[in-house]
Amino acid sequence: MSNENLSLTLHIWRQESSKSVGSFEEFKVSVSPDASILEMLDEINNGLEKEGKIPIAFESDCREGICGTCGLVVNGHPHGPLPKTATCQLHMRNFKNGDTIYIEPMRAKPFPVIKDLIIDRSAFDKIQQAGAFISFNTGSAPDANVILISKETADASLDAAECIGCGACVAACKNASAMLFVGAKVSQFSLLPQGQPERYKRVQEMVAVMDEAGFGSCTNTYACEAECPKGISVTNIARMNRDFIKAKFISKEVEV
Amino acid sequence: MGWLWTFTNSSIGKKFVMAVTGLLVILFLLIHLAGNLTLYWGEGAFNGYVSVLDIFKPIIRIIEVILTLIFIFHIYDGIRLWYENKKAKSIRYKINASSENSTFSSRWMIWTGGIIFIFLVMHLSTFWYAFNFSGKTEVDGIEQYYNIVTTWFQSPVYAVSYIIAMIFLGFHLNHAFQSFFQTFGWNHKKYTPFIKKFGTFFAIVMAVGFASIPIYFFISSLGGK
Numbered sequence: 341m342s343n344e345n346l347s348l349t350l351h352i353w354r355q356e357s358s359k360s361v362g363s364f365e366e367f368k369v370s371v372s373p374d375a376s377i378l379e380m381l382d383e384i385n386n387g388l389e390k391e392g393k394i395p396i397a398f399e400s401d402c403r404e405g406i407c408g409t410c411g412l413v414v415n416g417h418p419h420g421p422l423p424k425t426a427t428c429q430l431h432m433r434n435f436k437n438g439d440t441i442y443i444e445p446m447r448a449k450p451f452p453v454i455k456d457l458i459i460d461r462s463a464f465d466k467i468q469q470a471g472a473f474i475s476f477n478t479g480s481a482p483d484a485n486v487i488l489i490s491k492e493t494a495d496a497s498l499d500a501a502e503c504i505g506c507g508a509c510v511a512a513c514k515n516a517s518a519m520l521f522v523g524a525k526v527s528q529f530s531l532l533p534q535g536q537p538e539r540y541k542r543v544q545e546m547v548a549v550m551d552e553a554g555f556g557s558c559t560n561t562y563a564c565e566a567e568c569p570k571g572i573s574v575t576n577i578a579r580m581n582r583d584f585i586k587a588k589f590i591s592k593e594v595e596v
Numbered sequence: 597m598g599w600l601w602t603f604t605n606s607s608i609g610k611k612f613v614m615a616v617t618g619l620l621v622i623l624f625l626l627i628h629l630a631g632n633l634t635l636y637w638g639e640g641a642f643n644g645y646v647s648v649l650d651i652f653k654p655i656i657r658i659i660e661v662i663l664t665l666i667f668i669f670h671i672y673d674g675i676r677l678w679y680e681n682k683k684a685k686s687i688r689y690k691i692n693a694s695s696e697n698s699t700f701s702s703r704w705m706i707w708t709g710g711i712i713f714i715f716l717v718m719h720l721s722t723f724w725y726a727f728n729f730s731g732k733t734e735v736d737g738i739e740q741y742y743n744i745v746t747t748w749f750q751s752p753v754y755a756v757s758y759i760i761a762m763i764f765l766g767f768h769l770n771h772a773f774q775s776f777f778q779t780f781g782w783n784h785k786k787y788t789p790f791i792k793k794f795g796t797f798f799a800i801v802m803a804v805g806f807a808s809i810p811i812y813f814f815i816s817s818l819g820g821k
Contacts, residue, residue, distance in 0.1 A: 351690070364690065416693030442691045449684045514694060514703060515681030517607070547608060556684035557607040557677050559705060560775040566697035575783045581608055582781025588603040595598040 345370040346432055349440045350384075352396055358452045358460075364442070373433035377420065377443075378403060378410060380432060397456035403428040405569065408504030411511065412457055413444040418508035419569045426506065426569040446511035450518075450553045461507050463553040464521065468505075470549040471542035472525045474534050487533050500527035502570045509564035509572070515556030520564035522550050523576035530583055540587035544596075547584055608779075610673050615776035617670035622772070624663060629805045636812070639742040646727065646741040671713060678706040701771035708768040715761035722748060749813035758810040766803030770796050 347370050355362025371380045378400050385395035401409040405426040412427045414420035420430040435441065445453050450463040501524070509520035526543050529535030535542075558577060565574045603609040634645040649656055694703060701708070726744050727733060733740050749755050773795030777783065 413689060416689050416691035417696070421693070421696075442689075444689055444691075447685060447687045447689060449686055512697060514685060514698075515677075516684035517681070519607070547606060551607050554684055555607070556681035557610055559611075559677070559681070559702065560771070560778045561694075561698035561702040563694060563697040574778065575785075578778050578781045578783030580781075581611070581779055584606075584608045585612060585781065588599060588609070591599070593599060596602055 343373065344437075345372055346435060346437045346439070348432075348435065348438075351440070351442045352381075352384075352457070353444045353453075354396070354456055355445075355453050356455065358454055362453065362456075371432050373431065375432050376403070376428055377412070377414065377430045377432065378428050381443075397454075397458050399458050400428055405429040406504060408506030408569075411446055411506040411508055413442075413446055413511055415442055418446060418511040418567045419506070423566070424569055424571045426504075446507050448507075448510045448513075448516035448555070450516070450555055451507060451510065459507070461505075463555070464505050464507065464518070466553060467518065467522055467546050467549045468525065471538065471546040472529070473538075474529060475537060476534065489532060493531055497528050497531040500524040500531065500572065500576050503528075503568075503572050504570055506569060508567050508569055510555065512563040512567035513556065513558075514561060514563065515559055517558045517564075518550050518553075518555040519558040519577045519580065520568065520572055520574065522546050523574070523578075523580040524572045526580045526583060527576040530579065540583065540591060543580060543583040544587050544591075547580070610677055611779045613669055613673045614677070615779040617666045617673075618772050619776050620666050621663075621670065622769070624666075625802060629802060632806065632809055635742070635745060635809055642742045642745070643739040647739065667716075671709075674706060674709055699771065701767045702775075705768060705771055708764040711761060711764040712768060715757070715764075718757070722754075745809075746813050746817065749810045750817040752814065755810040755814040759807045762803045762807035765806065766799045769799035769802055773798050 347368070350367040350369060351364040352367060353362055354365045367384055369380065369384060371383065375383070378398070381396055381398055388395045398412065399409045401407040403410070405428060408426070410427040411418055412420075414427070414430065419425060419427045420434070422430055422434055443457065445451075445457045445459050451459040451461055454460050503521060503524035505521060507521070510516050510518050513520075526546060529542060530539045560574075562574050565572065604613055631645055631649075634641045723745070727741060732744070749758075774788070774792045777788070777791050
């Protein structure tokens with residue numbers, strides 16, 4: 341493996357605030373192939389600060405691909421062109437010397453840009469608050485394995501629960517639809533016995549909040565699944581559709 | 597009935613309406629194609645088929661009204677979804693990588709659908725009008741349905757636009773077929789890969805089936821005269 345630095349031309353989105361008009365700023369950099377894209381941005385920021393300029397604002401937290409904070413759109417791909425990889429795990433060795441890279445914030449009306457590459461994803465929190473919970477009795481901890489769950493069911497639920505809520509599905513979707521996210525959040529509970537009491541109420545309330553937030557509708561392009569850093573399957577969207585349709589047709593609430 | 601209004605105006609409800617109406621249109625297309633193919637059995641077979649439909653005229657009229665409603669809902673929700681979805685993604689990316697994560701058919705539904713709509717208007721104003729209201733379906737007691745069709749398809753402009761529209765229909769159906777399964781929530785590891793392949797096969801069969809008729813009659817009109 342060559343350790344020679346890569347010479348790259350970067351076009352990075354700069355935007356002062358949610359109200360200002362943004363534009364791309366060009367940077368010519370020489371970067372180690374072992375650096376992640378975030379480390380490259382750190383280096384650029386060090387340089388900018390030394391020059392007394394305002395550093396590029398971007399988000400990151402765990403830098404090991406499990407928190408979902410760092411979503412950037414790299415050359416049109418949320419989290420970059422590498423499948424099942426979060427931005428922080430995307431290393432520069434995946435690019436070629438002389439490449440031009442465009443780094444943009446995730447685009448969706450419910451995800452307004454706060455500054456540069458940072459977006460406001462609180463719409464996801466509102467959806468979560470609307471139904472992503474279960475109810476149980478407090479008190480002493482129940483015995484383990486009182487409710488038996490098959491390995492397959494547990495796996496399917498955990499696969500859905502792998503969603504890190506990064507917003508890549510919304511960013512990838514031409515409709516800015518959040519259905520992969522909501523589908524995963526609905527599925528992780530509706531698959532398990534513990535999630536049954538609120539199953540149909542949950543899906544209706546989460547979808548209602550999703551619609552209210554201004555996300556688009558799914559047109560089954562499956563771009564979300566292709567770009568998801570956790571490989572969340574669109575089967576979860578189908579499950580949400582099924583639960584939602586069933587909920588609307590069988591519930592006894594006539595007016596809603 | 598408030599719930600039905602809420603449902604059909606929710607994001608999933610709109611998809612559901614698209615899927616149900618789309619599925620009904622697919623059923624109609626199957627019957628329509630089966631009927632059209634009688635053209636290959638010659639003048640007698642096709643005129644006979646149209647005459648049989650004529651006997652059930654009142655029922656056909658009711659079906660036509662239902663079909664119109666189906667198309668209105670499909671087109672209305674299609675345009676509404678397109679407009680709302682566009683609004684949700686008002687800023688596009690500088691680099692568009694959508695061809696690497698989704699199919700052409702799935703991304704261009706509004707446009708393939710739009711072309712099919714233009715075709716539908718053309719189709720209704722020629723064949724449907726001629727068969728139903730032109731008063732030219734009988735000359736000296738002989739049914740003219742077959743002759744009307746073959747005459748239209750002698751026109752290269754008409755035949756070619758018909759064929760082009762059917763290519764777009766193929767793309768539209770390619771996405772549509774597997775899409776309604778997904779919308780109804782029928783996604784299964786065992787069956788979905790087959791459904792997707794069958795959908796493509798189905799789309800090709802429908803497009804080729806419909807397009808073969810203008811191709812056949814246009815070519816035979818060249819050879820015959």
